[in-house]
Amino acid sequence: MKAKKWTFLLTSIATLALVTACTQSSTSTSNSAATTTVTTNKKTSSYFTDKDYDTSYDEKTAATVTLSGSTATVSGDGVTVSGSTVTISKAGTYVISGQSDGVQIKIEAGNSDDVHIVLNGVTMTNTNAAISATSAGHVYLTLADGTTNSLSDSASNSDDKADAALFSKVDLTINGKGTLNVDGKKNNGIKANDTLHITGGTFNITSVGDAFNVNDELNITGTTMTIDAKEDGVKVDNDEDTSVGTMYLSENTITVTAGDDGIHASGDLVIDSGTYTVKKSTEGLEGKSITINGGNITIYSTDDGVNAANANAQQSEIFFTMNGGNLTVEVGQGDTDPIDSNGNITVNGGTIK
Numbered sequence: 001m002k003a004k005k006w007t008f009l010l011t012s013i014a015t016l017a018l019v020t021a022c023t024q025s026s027t028s029t030s031n032s033a034a035t036t037t038v039t040t041n042k043k044t045s046s047y048f049t050d051k052d053y054d055t056s057y058d059e060k061t062a063a064t065v066t067l068s069g070s071t072a073t074v075s076g077d078g079v080t081v082s083g084s085t086v087t088i089s090k091a092g093t094y095v096i097s098g099q100s101d102g103v104q105i106k107i108e109a110g111n112s113d114d115v116h117i118v119l120n121g122v123t124m125t126n127t128n129a130a131i132s133a134t135s136a137g138h139v140y141l142t143l144a145d146g147t148t149n150s151l152s153d154s155a156s157n158s159d160d161k162a163d164a165a166l167f168s169k170v171d172l173t174i175n176g177k178g179t180l181n182v183d184g185k186k187n188n189g190i191k192a193n194d195t196l197h198i199t200g201g202t203f204n205i206t207s208v209g210d211a212f213n214v215n216d217e218l219n220i221t222g223t224t225m226t227i228d229a230k231e232d233g234v235k236v237d238n239d240e241d242t243s244v245g246t247m248y249l250s251e252n253t254i255t256v257t258a259g260d261d262g263i264h265a266s267g268d269l270v271i272d273s274g275t276y277t278v279k280k281s282t283e284g285l286e287g288k289s290i291t292i293n294g295g296n297i298t299i300y301s302t303d304d305g306v307n308a309a310n311a312n313a314q315q316s317e318i319f320f321t322m323n324g325g326n327l328t329v330e331v332g333q334g335d336t337d338p339i340d341s342n343g344n345i346t347v348n349g350g351t352i353k
Contacts (some may be wrong), residue, residue, distance in 0.1 A: 105117075129162045153185055245265055
């Protein structure tokens with residue numbers, strides 16, 4: 001099918017206010033979130049905490065889990081093994097290494113317990129989620145420097161609530177400079193019911209569903225990701241509360257091939273910097289509001305390239321704002337739009353082509 005391109009150039013001093021009348025009429029937006037800019041070289045911001053970046057731990061006091069075939073050996077407080085199930089039950093640091101087939105690591109700690117998991121060269125395949133965190137205050141997962149770690153569930157995963165290779169019911173942070181390979185064979189690659197913050201690492205994710213499936217908040221900085229998802233690539237979605245379902249991206253290099261949306265947020269989507277390539281999608285970027293402050297974004301989609309919409313939100317909450325960066329959009333023929341908004345479109349700077 002012959003594709004169509006939409007090309008125009010806006011300098012940083014030009015401001016374009018376009019109103020796209022889809023199903024709703026236009027209203028002006030003075031929402032401060034539209035111009036939010038974060039200096040992401042600082043360790044703490046409204047999007048991340050110091051602990052999100054903290055990969056340190058004391059090897060002398062950390063518990064260890066050594067995987068071997070269909071079982072594991074453990075040492076230290078707070079961790080037990082029964083057959084092929086490793087259970088972590090209290091706050092602390094747990095260093096995991098080795099290879100396993102059929103072992104599951106369960107995190108069942110107290111509601112105020114911070115659990116620090118260090119993946120130190122791990123290969124895990126399991127019928128259900130390889131790692132499943134169902135209770136804790138916060139789970140921090142560190143990819144040890146120089147290591148490659150791989151997690152996979154199976155097409156026979158029977159846990160509908162944890163239908164992913166890596167699952168967390170509680171707030172989850174992934175950090176470190178290692179590599180994480182994820183294969184979601186049942187549905188999702190990584191699923192988090194609350195928030196997911198990622199502050200580093202190299203990710204290679206394949207999934208028959210969504211690569212990332214997050215409910216409330218997905219913030220990512222300092223990563224390199226290659227994603228191949230049969231459904232959505234990078235997704236945060238909460239149908240019940242339009243104030244959440246938010247996403248923040250900075251200083252990443254992310255390449256997405258998706259069967260549905262490339263990058264999707266039911267709430268506010270903010271891109272500050274980085275390189276984002278959506279090689280294939282139905283819709284490239286989607287959010288209740290979309291704010292681009294910088295970065296290089298390239299999209300190919302068969303439907304809308306960029307879509308600001310949410311049927312449950314007020315029209316004043318829906319907008320597309322571009323303050324800087326470079327956006328290149330190519331869409332297929334038919335009833336498609338390079339940029340579609342059910343609210344205002346405001347361009348204060350940057351390049352769109």
